[in-house]
Amino acid sequence: MPSSPAQAVDLKDKLSLFSEHWSPKVIARMNDYEIKVVKLDGEFVWHSHQDTDEMFLVLSGELEIQLRDQTVTVGPGQLYVVPRGVEHRPTASSEVHAVIIEPAGVVNTGDAGGALTAAYDDSLA
């Protein structure tokens, strides 16, 4: 049994603890998956994840997930799973708060790398 009481994780509380964009923060774990919160604003880089799907659940704002042949709009209370290997570019014309769930170790920029690659941060877990 845990020494400290188990308690729920509040998404808004976790989001209030940071302000930077494109920097997912691990807030909980489920098996070998990580549950992250992230703030998005502007255009990300085109990238893909060769080994995994990636789930986006939007809490506030409107996320445009550009695919090569179409754009998926994801609003509050909506989710979209980007299939493995599919090139995508998240874009937000104003700030979006979202939950991302994916296997532990997935890097935000996937196969693209570059300046927007976020350091692993599980300080809020």
Next chain:
Amino acid sequence: MPSSPAQAVDLKDKLSLFSEHWSPKVIARMNDYEIKVVKLDGEFVWHSHQDTDEMFLVLSGELEIQLRDQTVTVGPGQLYVVPRGVEHRPTASSEVHAVIIEPAGVVNTGDAGGALTAAYDDSLA
């Protein structure tokens, strides 16, 4: 490329399509995991899942997840991951709408079975 346009999954829309309690509906998949919505009301059965953690994200209402030594209250915008093997009993004094994420094939009553065991339903996926 898919023949039909990719689109986001709206949680409220999916929840509007059924009324029964304790009957999770698969609405999306991520790798070998399933994303489900469920309506909960009343007391479930004590059970555990020996092989997996189980994530509950509450959308509306207040979910009490009873553990043997404490109770975790999960309100709207909050989540809790029940660790594998830990006995738990979800309880809702009024209707709760929630998202459950767990590996495909997990049965809602885990090791307990019984009358509340739900049939697998991915008709909303």
